[in-house]
Amino acid sequence: MAQDSAADTRQQQLNLIKQADLTHHLHPFTDDNALKQHGPLVVTAAKGTRLFVETGIQLLDMVAGLGCVNIGYGREDMAERAAQVVGELSFYHTFQGATNPYTAVLAKKLSEMTPGHLNKSFFTNSGSEANETIVKLARAYWRLKGKPEKIQVVAREYAYHGSTLMTASLNGLPAMHQAYGLPLDGVHHIPSTAWYRNGGDQSPEDFALTCARALEAKVERIGADRIGLLFVEPVQVGAGVVFSSPAYWAELQRIAKAHDILIAVDETVTGFGRMGEWVYHPKLGIEADFVCLAKGMSSGYQPVGAAMVADHVAEVLAEGGVTQHGFTTSGHPVVAGLCLKNIEILAQEYLLDTVRESLGPRFQDRLQSLADHPLVGEVRGEGLAAGIELVADKATRRQYPLDQGVCGQISNAALMQGVVVRPVGNALVLCPPLVVNDAEIEHTVSVLESALDEVHGRLTGGD
Structure with a gap:
């Protein structure tokens, strides 16, 4: 009888949770009609x-x-680290030059885990925010270089770079554009290397080169003096784990460098061990001016992202004075502390x-x-x-x-x-x-x- 009563109580609590969710929670990427029919x-x-x-x-x-x-989920050592940092410094911002022991050390650690020219981190709360940050920093860079017209951005079909207005525009996913009147002006797309779906009669190698050379055609149409940034994922995981050949990356970079186009690499999914590397793009021969990190950076224990900035870009940005960009919780000490513990676990195990x-x-x-x-x-x-x-x-x-x-x-x-x-x-x-x-x-x-x-x-x- 007691067991039946406890089961009834749990079911009542579950029903209350579901009803609260259905009534008050607006879910991401969810069909509302299906949610109402089946419940959360x-x-x-x-x-x-x-x-x-x-x-x-x-x-x-x-x-x-x-x-x-x-x-993995539910690690006690991560819970202990969170409690420790909350007890020491539950929060302070990083505006106006303020820092804390965890954020400063994390920035140094990220510079050690990425290629040697990536020595600056701008901390965010997600990959979306990190990619948005990269677009803004690239625009600032070109203005300081005396080329304010280089604000056009090129990404790839099937790409996923986030859900803000700009990053959703970067996505090569029409369904994410239609509902919001996107993409924003100044965002363009070239083909993905998804050969199995779109390669037709071409060999995978020929199709990959055709995709890369679509960047050249885009430059010819828009103008090299207007395109300032190319956004890529080392692997298009959200598109079904689509890879690109070394020849593709070499040709794409050749075209980008020939036309003075910065390259941003989105390692949101591929970073922090998923591909057996801290970051995957160096293995492919990609030389990045910006790198987006997120997801595995904290293993999802806290929301986090980071925009890694190459030295030659950071030096120009420093000439612009105050960075007119940031988030209240950029470089949050608890988040940074958990990221450091996560990195420690990945290394020690x-x-x-x-x-x-x-x-x-x-x-x-x-x-x-x-x-x-x-x-x-x-x-x-x-x-x-x-x-x-x-x-x-x-x-x-x-x-x-x-x-x-x-x-x-x-x-x-x-x-x-x-x-x-x-x-x-x-x-x-x-x-x-x-x-x-x-x-x-x-x-x-x-x-x-x-x-x-x-x-x-x-x-x-x-x-």
Whole structure:
């Protein structure tokens, strides 16, 4: 009887939470009609790679909370660090030259973890804010260089750089533009290297070079004296983990440098160990003038972002006097303290080495076993990031119409078996915590195979 009463109380509390959410919470990237029909998913706790939802249901999170919880959920050492810093210095701003022991040390640490010419950090609360900051700093740089017309920005199709007005404009995602009358003037897009979807009869290598040379065509149309910044992701994770070849990066940079265009690299997802490196772009031969860091910087334990600025840019910006930009909580001491502890954990537990040398290769190898499935066109990945491209016809690489929701059907089927993967267009994205183990990887592959079979049977009229 007591157990029944406790269960009833928990259910009543859950119902109150759901009703409060439905009545008062405006969710990001959520279909409001679907939310009203099915109600919110209440996540009550998390530990390691596991989420605990509703009345104790356990889920294996193979997307690490949108690709950010690199060290895993619910670590006591992170909680202890948060309590320590709150007790010492719960908050003070960094305006007018103020700093604190955590923020100053974090800035130094980031300069040591990135290429040697990136020695300045501007702290923000998210990757969106860091990318917005980069656009503003680039505009300031060109004004100080006597070229105020170089305010046009080029990004790539399928890109995701954030949700502010400018960063949403940078996104190569029409759905994020239509609702808000975007993109803003002065933002342009060139093709993504998503060969499987868009490569046609070209080889992957030829298609990649065609995509890179689209920047040259854009310069010819707009004018080199007007384009000041090129925004790229080393891997387009949000597009389905789309990679670009070394030849592509070499050609793209050749064109950018020939026309005096600064390069901003968005490492929001790829940084802090996901690819087995602190930052991934040097491995690809990319030389950045700006780098965006976020997500894995704190493993999602606190909102954070940083715009890393190259020395030659920072020196020009210093000539402009006061930086007329910032956020109340830029360089928050508690956030910085948690970032430092997160970096310490990543280093002391050799998580980058493990991802690069053993866990990452095993993860990729096991996912490749799904490549022969009738619904799978291509499995792409490196480290602990992978994209499974879905296909209607392998011979022609024809995709299912997006409004058919095949990707969502598969992710829902996996969710019903306790595994969280992310549907993105016609691709499934996996980017688990860096503490995922072999048994969890095996279980995920088994669940995905079952989910693919279930949806394929439904599509083909099978049982």
